Amino acid sequence: MGQRMIRHQVEEGLSLYDEKNYDAAIKKWTIALQKMKNNRLRFTTLGHLAAASRDRGRNKDYLVYAVQQIDIAHELDENNLRAQAYLTLSRANEMLADYFKAVSYSRSTLQYSPPGDSKQVYAYLVMADSYIGLCNFSKVVECLDKALNMSHEHTDRMMETQILSTMGKVFLALKDFPKALLFQRRALEMVLSNSAFATEHSENENSKFVRITKLKIATPLRLMGDLVSATKCVEESMQAASSLGDRPVQAKCLVCIGDIQRSQNNNEVACKKYEAAIQMLQDMNDRYSYTLAMIGLVKALLALNTQQNTANDILATALSTATSMGNKLLQARCHLLNERIHKSENRLDDARNALATAQRLYQEADLLCFVCQQPMGMQPDHIQILTCTHMFHERCIADLLQKWTRQAQSCPKCNQKVLFSRSHISLACS
Ligand SMILES: [Zn+2]
Numbered sequence: 001m002g003q004r005m006i007r008h009q010v011e012e013g014l015s016l017y018d019e020k021n022y023d024a025a026i027k028k029w030t031i032a033l034q035k036m037k038n039n040r041l042r043f044t045t046l047g048h049l050a051a052a053s054r055d056r057g058r059n060k061d062y063l064v065y066a067v068q069q070i071d072i073a074h075e076l077d078e079n080n081l082r083a084q085a086y087l088t089l090s091r092a093n094e095m096l097a098d099y100f101k102a103v104s105y106s107r108s109t110l111q112y113s114p115p116g117d118s119k120q121v122y123a124y125l126v127m128a129d130s131y132i133g134l135c136n137f138s139k140v141v142e143c144l145d146k147a148l149n150m151s152h153e154h155t156d157r158m159m160e161t162q163i164l165s166t167m168g169k170v171f172l173a174l175k176d177f178p179k180a181l182l183f184q185r186r187a188l189e190m191v192l193s194n195s196a197f198a199t200e201h202s203e204n205e206n207s208k209f210v211r212i213t214k215l216k217i218a219t220p221l222r223l224m225g226d227l228v229s230a231t232k233c234v235e236e237s238m239q240a241a242s243s244l245g246d247r248p249v250q251a252k253c254l255v256c257i258g259d260i261q262r263s264q265n266n267n268e269v270a271c272k273k274y275e276a277a278i279q280m281l282q283d284m285n286d287r288y289s290y291t292l293a294m295i296g297l298v299k300a301l302l303a304l305n306t307q308q309n310t311a312n313d314i315l316a317t318a319l320s321t322a323t324s325m326g327n328k329l330l331q332a333r334c335h336l337l338n339e340r341i342h343k344s345e346n347r348l349d350d351a352r353n354a355l356a357t358a359q360r361l362y363q364e365a366d367l368l369c370f371v372c373q374q375p376m377g378m379q380p381d382h383i384q385i386l387t388c389t390h391m392f393h394e395r396c397i398a399d400l401l402q403k404w405t406r407q408a409q410s411c412p413k414c415n416q417k418v419l420f421s422r423s424h425i426s427l428a429c430s
């Protein structure tokens with residue numbers, strides 16, 4: 001096959017992709033790649049394949065294509081290609097919940113791209129997401145601040161929406177549900193206003209972001225008790241995802257629908273949703289969402305009070321998955337569930353031990369409030385993050401906050417001057 005013919009095949013793949021015929025596009029590119037001699041074209045085609053695999057939830061394939069891109073970038077000895085390939089590699093590792101690797105590859109992206117380049121903003125975003133996975137929230141805020149400061153130099157408004165959305169994820173993990181909701185709503189508003197002047201490509205990206213964000217809005221809504229609005233959001237997201245074959249969003253919607261059903265005491269329906277989600281997420285190697293689905297399933301089984309042993313087995317798997325990811329908050333949540341089980345079976349010593357283990361994990365994640373020494377993120381509460389990246393219960397630093405508008409105050413933990421700065425991400429919604 002001639003090289004011109006191969007180029008043509010790559011183009012055909014792109015048209016198929018635009019028609020949302022993803023599997024056909026992947027097939028076209030895979031065949032074209034076999035006889036492709038031009039390294040630059042190989043690099044681009046691998047990029048198409050990586051993006052399509054990610055959209056279909058084939059995260060392992062996504063990783064493999066990124067690794068192949070790295071080889072080509074080294075062979076061509078071009079830093080720009082290296083930066084791009086490392087960015088894809090870091091995102092792939094983040095999606096596979098290999099957070100340390102993801103952080104390390106994001107650093108390579110920073111190293112190989114020129115200062116202020118848009119890839120640097122995205123590298124900080126992957127790093128922030130990975131640090132959420134590792135429950136290192138100070139680092140998350142630090143990365144988001146850097147991303148936010150750099151994003152002002154770019155016209156790509158998707159950057160800012162992603163920064164807001166990641167901040168929403170932080171507050172969700174810390175169980176400050178109103179703030180989580182606020183950030184996700186801001187992100188959604190921004191992306192909806194973007195779509196007014198979107199090109200065809202950015203329109204696809206926008207609509208993808210809309211369905212993901214609607215799903216992310218549903219979770220805090222449910223946890224704040226607004227099940228009607230939560231259901232509406234997740235159903236809209238599910239409908240869009242199903243019609244486009246967006247399996248990653250479909251699977252996460254199933255978990256959310258399971259959670260809503262469980263909140264309404266429809267535990268049998270909830271179990272079915274979780275089981276369907278678990279199968280899909282296992283298939284995608286999405287260990288983070290997989291663990292969330294298992295925790296939900298355990299809670300539904302416990303409420304049904306019929307399959308205690310099954311619930312225990314699933315909880316053990318959830319705990320070992322959370323441990324393998326290095327996610328202390330998910331581990332703590334598993335131990336707290338264990339505490340509940342032990343209590344219900346009147347094993348009070350075991351219950352106390354489980355609680356102590358959970359508390360130790362909060363401490364290890366640096367999630368004890370410096371003022372009151374109580375864990376943050378264990379119970380729903382208002383959390384405030386200062387510009388030095390330290391966080392506290394809002395009520396514990398209420399006095400400090402009140403004096404803010406008058407003069408700069410010092411952080412109780414590090415004594416650094418805490419300035420009221422609008423560019424600071426944690427304050428962007430207050
Ligand atoms: Zn406190």
Ligand SMILES: [Zn+2]
Binds near residue numbers: 386389390413414
């Ligand atoms: Zn501080």
